[in-house]
Amino acid sequence: MTPAQQYWRANLRLVAGCLVVWFIVSFGFGIILVEPLNTIRLGGFKLGFWFAQQGSVYVFVALIFFYAWRMHVLDRKFHVDE
Amino acid sequence: MTDLQLLTYIVVGATFTLYIGIAIWARAGSTKEFYIAGGGVHPIANGMATAADWMSAASFISMAGLIAFMGYGGSVFLMGWTGGYVLLAMLLAPYLRKYGKFTVPEFIGDRFYSNAARLVAVVCLILASVTYVIGQMKGIGVAFSRFLEVDYEVGLAVGMGIVFFYAVWGGMKGITYTQIAQYCVLIFAYTIPAIFISLNLTGMPIPQIGLGWTMTGSETYLLDKLDLIVQDLGFSQYTTSARLSQTNMFMYTMSLMIGTAGLPHVIIRFFTVPKVSDARISAGWALVFIAILYTTAPSVAAMARLNLINTMEPAAGEYMVYDERPDWVTNWEKTGLLKFEDKDGDGRIRYSADAAVNEVIKVDNDIMVLANPEIAKLPNWVIALVAAGGLAAALSTAAGLLLAISSAISHDVLKGVFKPDITERQELTASRVSMAGAILVAGYLGFNPPDFAAGTVALAFGLAAASMFPALMMGIFSKRMNKEGAIAGMVAGLSVTLLYVFQHKGIMFVADTAFLGDLPANWFFGIEPNAFGAIGAVVNFAVAISVCAMTSPPPDHVQQLVETIRVPGSVQAPSD
Numbered sequence: 217m218t219p220a221q222q223y224w225r226a227n228l229r230l231v232a233g234c235l236v237v238w239f240i241v242s243f244g245f246g247i248i249l250v251e252p253l254n255t256i257r258l259g260g261f262k263l264g265f266w267f268a269q270q271g272s273v274y275v276f277v278a279l280i281f282f283y284a285w286r287m288h289v290l291d292r293k294f295h296v297d298e
Numbered sequence: 299m300t301d302l303q304l305l306t307y308i309v310v311g312a313t314f315t316l317y318i319g320i321a322i323w324a325r326a327g328s329t330k331e332f333y334i335a336g337g338g339v340h341p342i343a344n345g346m347a348t349a350a351d352w353m354s355a356a357s358f359i360s361m362a363g364l365i366a367f368m369g370y371g372g373s374v375f376l377m378g379w380t381g382g383y384v385l386l387a388m389l390l391a392p393y394l395r396k397y398g399k400f401t402v403p404e405f406i407g408d409r410f411y412s413n414a415a416r417l418v419a420v421v422c423l424i425l426a427s428v429t430y431v432i433g434q435m436k437g438i439g440v441a442f443s444r445f446l447e448v449d450y451e452v453g454l455a456v457g458m459g460i461v462f463f464y465a466v467w468g469g470m471k472g473i474t475y476t477q478i479a480q481y482c483v484l485i486f487a488y489t490i491p492a493i494f495i496s497l498n499l500t501g502m503p504i505p506q507i508g509l510g511w512t513m514t515g516s517e518t519y520l521l522d523k524l525d526l527i528v529q530d531l532g533f534s535q536y537t538t539s540a541r542l543s544q545t546n547m548f549m550y551t552m553s554l555m556i557g558t559a560g561l562p563h564v565i566i567r568f569f570t571v572p573k574v575s576d577a578r579i580s581a582g583w584a585l586v587f588i589a590i591l592y593t594t595a596p597s598v599a600a601m602a603r604l605n606l607i608n609t610m611e612p613a614a615g616e617y618m619v620y621d622e623r624p625d626w627v628t629n630w631e632k633t634g635l636l637k638f639e640d641k642d643g644d645g646r647i648r649y650s651a652d653a654a655v656n657e658v659i660k661v662d663n664d665i666m667v668l669a670n671p672e673i674a675k676l677p678n679w680v681i682a683l684v685a686a687g688g689l690a691a692a693l694s695t696a697a698g699l700l701l702a703i704s705s706a707i708s709h710d711v712l713k714g715v716f717k718p719d720i721t722e723r724q725e726l727t728a729s730r731v732s733m734a735g736a737i738l739v740a741g742y743l744g745f746n747p748p749d750f751a752a753g754t755v756a757l758a759f760g761l762a763a764a765s766m767f768p769a770l771m772m773g774i775f776s777k778r779m780n781k782e783g784a785i786a787g788m789v790a791g792l793s794v795t796l797l798y799v800f801q802h803k804g805i806m807f808v809a810d811t812a813f814l815g816d817l818p819a820n821w822f823f824g825i826e827p828n829a830f831g832a833i834g835a836v837v838n839f840a841v842a843i844s845v846c847a848m849t850s851p852p853p854d855h856v857q858q859l860v861e862t863i864r865v866p867g868s869v870q871a872p873s874d
Contacts, residue, residue, distance in 0.1 A: 219872070220865045227864075231388045238384045242377045247547050250370075254538065260510035260519030265537045268373035269365075269596040270506060273380045273589050280387045280582035287392075287578055295870040298573045 223294050230286050234279050242272040302678045306445050309682040310689060313483050314460055317476045317693075321464030324472040329722055332469030332729050333400040333705050339474055339570040345583025347474045348567045350481035350690070351698035352379075352558075352584070353591060354430075355437025356755055358484055358691035363663030365599035366606075369534070371541030372599065374550040374829075380585060380592050381551070382558025385767075387581035390559060391568040393774045395577035396863045400569065402562040402702075402766065403710040409773040410781040411856050413715050418788050420706045422765035423562045425792075428740070430561075430758040431699040435744025437692035444633060444668065445685035451745060457693060458741045465697050466733050473697045474570060480690035485590055487687025490680055491670045492594045495601045498674055505597035524604050530614075531607070532651030536600065546825050553831035557759030560767030563695075563702035574866070602666040605673050610649035610658060617646040626672035635662035700740060704733040756828040757799060764791035764834025772842060774864070777857045779842065782849040787842025795834035799827045 217225070245253055250264035258266050291298075326332040339347070357379070365372030397405055403423060407416025435454060442453020464472040489505075496508030500520055512519055525535045533539075541547050558564065567584075568577045609627065610618050618627075620640060630636040637660035638647050650656045668688075671680040708729040713720060720728070765788045772779040772787070825833065851857075 219869050220861070222872075223865050223869050234384070234388060238381065242381050242551065243548060246373060246377055247544060247551065251538075258510065260512065260521050262521075262537050265370055265373075265521075266510070268370060269376055270509075270593050272377050273593055276380050276384050277582065277585050277589055279384055280578070280585055283388055284575070284578040284582055288575060291575065291866070293872045294866075295868065295873070296866040297868050298575060298866065 219294060223290065226290055227287070230283065230290070234283050237275065237279060241267060241275040246272050302681060303447065305678050306682040306685050309679070309686045310446065313479075313686045313690065316479055317460060318463060320475045320479060321468050321472045324464075324468040324475050326467070326469040326471045326726070329400070329709075329726050329729065331471045332726055333701075333709065334566070334569045335469075335471040335474045337570060338572055341571050341576040341580035342583050343478055344474070344567060344571050344576075344580045345585075346481045346587050347477035347570075348564065348580070348584035349587035349591075350477040350484065350694035351473075351567055352564055352588060352695070353484065353691055354695035354755070355434055355441070355688065355692035357591065357595075358488065359437065359441075359664050359667055359688050362595045362598040362602065363666035365596055366603040366666045367661075367663065368541060369528075369536040369539040371539055371547065372596075374541055374547055374554065376592055376596060378551045378554025379558055380588060382555040383581055383585040383588070385555060385559040386564065386568075387578055387585075390565060390767075390770055390774070391577045391581050392574050393863045394565060394770070395568050395571065396574045396866075397859075398569075400566075401705050401709050402565055402770070403706055404714065406769060406773065406784070407710070407714060409856065409859060410769075410779075410784045411852060412781040412785070415781050415785050415788075416710055416714060418785055419766070419769070420710050422761060422788060422792060423706050424703055426561065426758045426761040426766070427563060427699045427703050428743070429761070430563075430755055431696055431703070431740045432743045432747060433755045434692045434696035434699065435740050436747055438689065438696070439744060441685060441688040441692060445682075445688075454741065454744050457689070457696075458737055458744075461693060461697050461700065462734065462737050465700055465737065466730050469729065469733070470566075470570060470701055473694075473701055476697070477694045480694040481587060483683075483690040484687040484694075485587070487683045487690075488591050488598075488667075489594055491674060491676060491684065492598050492601075494676050494680075495605070495670060495674045496597060499601055499604065505601075506593045509597040509600055520604070521600065524600055527607055528603070531611075531649060536603070542826060546829055549825050549832045550829035553763050553829050553835075554759055556767045556835055557761075557763035557831050560762035560765070560770065561758070562706075562762075562766065563698040565770075566702060566705070567698070598667065598670065602670060602673070606661065606666075607649065609673070610647060617648045620645055620647055623647075626669050629672065630665055630669050634660075635665050635668075636660060696740065700733060700736045703736045704729060707732040707736070760795045760799065760828065760831035760834060761792060763831030764795040764838055768835050768838040768842065772839070774860070777860045778846060778851055780846050780849055780852045783842040783844075783846030786845040787838040790841040791834045791838030794837045795830055798822070798830045798833070 245264060246268035250268060253264035254262040256263040330336055361375055394405055403416045403419035406419040407413060438457035439450040439454035442448055443450045464476050492505040493503050496505040497503050499514060500508040500511040501514045502508040502511040509520060513523055521537055525537055528536050568580060571577050571580050609624060639657055639659050641657050647657045648655055649658045671684055708725060712728055713725050768791060769784050769788050
């Protein structure tokens, strides 16, 4: 594989991993699994409700910064100079 | 004039002066400055501008009220309108920034080597943006008439004048710096009342945590108390009431997410940062600034609902005596957003889910945010600030949309297709003229809101989801996708979504023409029309991939273009 192909593969793997998390916290915890999760409490919150109204948003923010950081590491590894 | 009105004039006047001051300072001298603010905006500054660009009158004024009455079902807006940024940051923004031109249709035209594709993209962009901008224009007029008690038309004209000034003069450069100021105004205006209300009810100053805290002077959690009293009134439980069905919530959330990622006025904000890596980090900052409002909103929603019920029924079975109603109730009754009818003539107002005994005839969603400061008995300057915040939210989004529309006209249609040989100076003039024209058209639609105005914002997301997002994504992630596939996909996605919305809501939302009726029984898998963008996107992908398989692959130079937007040119083998 050429360095360009390696770089693109690594990018795709990273994006795929992040999107799995994106899907699980919102569609998974917030919608599909909301009822079983609601039996668990987080202080005054039912856990499923919390993911749907707050938790998923916090994870989204963290995910984008994680992605940006991993891409920064990838850029350095491949000596990318913008 | 009352003290409150005077104060509101002063606060709103001060913010408008600030916007004009920024406009005078930020004059655009080139097309690069007009379209992408010169391309040198700091990623954090762009994040803030994107947040204001994105958060509209609907986010600021209406969303918390919607959630207050929908409960858990309102989560579709919270997840949908934030989760789209994850898609934007990872699937679109960095690659489109790498491509490095001025508009979204320009990318579609180059990537699919066809002016026809570019024009189809312009049509999709204009349909989505114009429907969206009507809502903002209405928001400006309504905010003025409610807080400053001037006529709707006068308010709208003043708002148009302000946008005209900084958007025509400064283009993206003027818009960027005013959006940053507008973000600061709107976020203070949103969070300050929320902090006081949270303190009031739970003693916890951070509203996000207050929502999960115990009620002041009791061991009961706020949400448990709310669940209990809404059920006592006969409504479904706040924390578990889904929006129609799980399938519908799934599709609704998905439509809002991919619609968000595909809205051109948000995408072009990422063309203004210096580097590709800045586009990634800037999307993160944008979501931070958005999340401050979006995680406050569910707290405002639940707390405002609780306050409303407490006002209507201060103690169990003791309903509000109409003649002793609080001042804020009287004030909002005057606006028609709150209506009562003492059906049994006992002088008390009973709030109930049972329509036969319910005497609260109307509670408009918007009251939940607009009346908040008064309900929490906050000082007048906070109320004035909320007025300025609502206007900032509407103005900033309107300006962003208008720029997307005008740059599509001057850069894509005029320069790109019909008159490629005009000079830079002529194009700059053309962009100013088309901006002025776009403002006048938007203003006209604000003065004469078409019948379908109520459904427009939701429609904009459906259209962006079904047309722009799949085309952009396939343009980046598939080298094989050709012009035939992309054009067929966009047209199919757009048509299916429009058809579904029209068949249930009426052609152009004229209810009589809804040939299948607005009945859940006729909905495809019980999916409501507002949630149909995700299905439209699936149709777009399917049609594009099938057509592409039957036609010839794109030419080599296009495949080369895809390679350059995916991988930095300077990439070298890793040293380890």
